[in-house]
Amino acid sequence: MEKQLADIWAYAQSVAAGEDNLPEPPDLTTINKEKVQDTVDTLNQVLGKKEGIDKKMKAKLGYVTKHYPVNIARYEQQEAILGGRNSYSKTDPDATFMKLKEDHMRNGQLKAAYNVQISTSNQFIVNYTIHPNTTDTNTLAGHLEQHERSFGAAPKSLTADAGYGSEENYTLLEEKKITAFVKYGLFDKRQNQAFNKKYPFAADKIYYNSERDYYICPMGQKMSYIGNRTRKTTTGFEQTVRLYKAQNCQSCPLNGACHKSQNDRIIQVNVNLERQKQQADQLLKSEEGVIKRKKRCWDVEPVFGNIKNNHNFRRFMLRGKQKVEIEWGLVAMAHNIRKRAA
Ligand code: SF4
Incomplete structure (x- = not known):
C-alpha cells in the first residue's frame, strides 16, 4: 500500500508540477487507516478533474480509492487480534495455527492450538500456563510470573530442556537468582565426539x-x-x-x-550468551545437574503422556484462552487427585 500510494503521489506531482496550491506530500513512512484515507482523498483532489491522465494510473487510483481504506481497516483489526502472532483461527481467535506431533494426514498440516506449559514436582502439576506461542522459548517469562503469583516467590532452581535455552531466558533467570539447569540448542550434540569433528x-x-x-x-x-x-x-x-x-x-x-x-x-x-552457555555447561554436567536432567525425563514428560495417552485427553472442548485455562486447570486437578489417591 505504501509503495502504490507513493507511486501515484509521484505521478500526481509530475502531472501537477508548477501548480501553486499543490498539497503537502503525505508522510508514508508508516501507514494507518486515517493516513490512507487522507492520501486517497488528496490524490483524488489533485488528479480527479485532470484531463489526459494515464489510463493505468487512473485505473490504479480507482482501485486504491475503492479498496485501500476498507482493506487497511480490516488489516488493522486482524493485526490487533494477531497481537504479534503469524496466524489465528477464525473459529477461535485466541488459538494459533501450529504444527502438532499428532499428524494423521502425514502432511505437516497446521492446526489451531494452544501451547500448554506445566511445571511438575514428582509428577504433580504445580503450575500451568496457556500460551499462543508456537515455540516454547518465549513462554518462560509468563510461566515464571504465574509461579510467583501462586507461591509468592520464584523457585530456587529450574530444570528445562533446550527449547528454553535462549539469552533472554538465561538473563531472566540470572536476574531472578534462579539456578538454571537449562540446556541450550546444541548442548546434547556437543557431547557427541562425532558431531564435534564434523564442523x-x-x-x-x-x-x-x-x-x-x-x-x-x-x-x-x-x-x-x-x-x-x-x-x-x-x-x-x-x-x-x-x-x-x-x-x-x-x-x-x-x-x-x-x-x-x-x-x-x-x-x-x-559474549554474554557464550558466558551463559559455559555456566549452563558447568551446571548441567555437575553431579546435581546430571540428577536433575535425568529427573526431568521421568518427572514432567510422563505427566503429558498420562493425560494424553492413558486418559485420552487430546482436544480442548472449549474455545477461547480463558475457558481453555479453566479446562486445563480441571484436567491438572484431576491428574493430581488421581496421583494422590494412587
Ligand atoms: S583465511 Fe579465510 S578462508 Fe582461510 S582459513 Fe582464514 S577465515 Fe578461513
Whole structure:
C-alpha cells in the first residue's frame, strides 16, 4: 500500500508540477487507516478533474480509492487480534495455527492450538500456563510470573530442556537468582565426539586471544574486531554480537570449506550468551545437574503422556484462552487427585 500510494503521489506531482496550491506530500513512512484515507482523498483532489491522465494510473487510483481504506481497516483489526502472532483461527481467535506431533494426514498440516506449559514436582502439576506461542522459548517469562503469583516467590532452581535455552531466558533467570539447569540448542550434540569433528571450522573452534581481543582463523591469520551489531528479538530483548573479520580469504586454500561467503569471513560472537552457555555447561554436567536432567525425563514428560495417552485427553472442548485455562486447570486437578489417591 505504501509503495502504490507513493507511486501515484509521484505521478500526481509530475502531472501537477508548477501548480501553486499543490498539497503537502503525505508522510508514508508508516501507514494507518486515517493516513490512507487522507492520501486517497488528496490524490483524488489533485488528479480527479485532470484531463489526459494515464489510463493505468487512473485505473490504479480507482482501485486504491475503492479498496485501500476498507482493506487497511480490516488489516488493522486482524493485526490487533494477531497481537504479534503469524496466524489465528477464525473459529477461535485466541488459538494459533501450529504444527502438532499428532499428524494423521502425514502432511505437516497446521492446526489451531494452544501451547500448554506445566511445571511438575514428582509428577504433580504445580503450575500451568496457556500460551499462543508456537515455540516454547518465549513462554518462560509468563510461566515464571504465574509461579510467583501462586507461591509468592520464584523457585530456587529450574530444570528445562533446550527449547528454553535462549539469552533472554538465561538473563531472566540470572536476574531472578534462579539456578538454571537449562540446556541450550546444541548442548546434547556437543557431547557427541562425532558431531564435534564434523564442523572443524565452526566459530566456537577458532582460537581466541582474550588479552588482545582477536581470533586466529584456521589458516593462522588474525581476525580483528570490527564492531558490534545489535538486534532485537520478537519480544524486544536486545542482543549484542561482536564482529571479527578475517583477511585475504579469496586467496586461501581453505576457502569454501571454511565458509561460503564470497568476501572475507566474518564471525559473530555473542559474549554474554557464550558466558551463559559455559555456566549452563558447568551446571548441567555437575553431579546435581546430571540428577536433575535425568529427573526431568521421568518427572514432567510422563505427566503429558498420562493425560494424553492413558486418559485420552487430546482436544480442548472449549474455545477461547480463558475457558481453555479453566479446562486445563480441571484436567491438572484431576491428574493430581488421581496421583494422590494412587
Ligand atoms: S578462508 Fe579465510 S577465515 Fe578461513 S582459513 Fe582461510 S583465511 Fe582464514
